Amino acid sequence: MLADAAAELFLEQGYTKTTVDHIAARAGVSRATFFNYFAAKSDVMWLDLDAAVADLPQHLATSTESSAVRAVEDALLAAARAHDPDRVPWAIAQAEVMDVGAELVASVATRVTAQHQAVASFVAGRTGEHPGSLWPQTVAGSMLGAAAAAFGVWVTDGVGRRPLVEYVGAALTPVVAGLDAR
Amino acid sequence: MLADAAAELFLEQGYTKTTVDHIAARAGVSRATFFNYFAAKSDVMWLDLDAAVADLPQHLATSTESSAVRAVEDALLAAARAHDPDRVPWAIAQAEVMDVGAELVASVATRVTAQHQAVASFVAGRTGEHPGSLWPQTVAGSMLGAAAAAFGVWVTDGVGRRPLVEYVGAALTPVVAGLDAR
Secondary structure, rough: HHHHHHHHHHHHOOOOOOOHHHHHHHHHHOOOHHOOOOOOOOHHOHHHHHHHHHOOHHHOOOOOOHHHHHHHHHHHHHHHHHHOOOOOOOOOOOOHHHHHHHHHHHHHHHHHHHHHHHHHHHHHHHHHHOOHHHHHHHHHHHHHHHHHHHHHHHHHOOHHHOOOOHHHHHHHHHHHHHHHHH | HHHHHHHHHHHHHOOOOHHHHHHHHHHHHHHHHHHHHHOOOHHHHHHHHHHHHHHHHHHOOOOOOOHHHHHHHHHHHHHHHHOOOOOOOOOOHHHHHHHHHHHHHHHHHHHHHHHHHHHHHHHHHHHOOOOOOOOHHHHHHHHHHHHHHHHHHHHHHHHHOOOOOHHHHHHHHHHHHHHHHO
16 A cells, blocks of 8 residues: 555656655555655665565575576576566656666665575585685675666666566576686 | 774774764764764775775776776776775674674675766777666676675685785686676
């Protein structure tokens, strides 16, 4: 209900002009109630990304792929497929997406790298290394960095965008090839 | 002076237990003065990283390397070499570094990805694409993700750490190989 109110307002008046007070008023709740559910305005915008990314550890845990790098690729592609394609609350005007470009990159990067330790731990478990050592950290950093970048491009591509999984797949392919050849 | 006071306190009582008020008091200034120079406590910790990373656009602009991916690699290695090796304010106890692990990753990632648009614009300039298109964004996301991860490993390796450029180089090598073969 808060998410729907926010999505309506983002569409009507743009993301930057919409305040938490506007969202709360539209949903008929208090500002305090808003903050019971979300820590910040941007959290409402990324509900579906957060949900898709949250499944990553489970995808990894159930992987039967022998290459750890390929297993991470599979898990990221599964997460991209799981993102509801009809819930793109950023049906925001293209111009405004450009406006919030820097915030967008930082915001997506933060959400995707929330899974950094999960990916590093998974890779370390396969190689018998400490999760904090260079190889697991490199795999996590480069692959999540590529996936986050692909997500950002998908968002900014507007209403004519192709499925998210195509963007994530195209971004991961060269990175995975390099990591897997090591 | 604020940086020195902060470094002393981080060493004496750890990063998490040190407050902005402690740092200001040790430096003999007010809390307001602290915030004239730094937006947050963590900014004091990353002074040298911020300085090293700030030179990235200039390294890119003066590159004579024909491969855009290799040019970005060179620029990141130059930034790693530029980071003062004797200014590791995180001569924090190893245990505490583990403690602030998640914050560390997020904090380093934010600082390194501050250069995301600069790297993407440079790559796009070489290929004639829009900086927001998938290839420039992928190069920036994966290479900065790998470099940020390497920086985090370097920090957590403690007093026996090897030069930063070795970590960044080892992390970038497989990623660059994959991207450059595309």
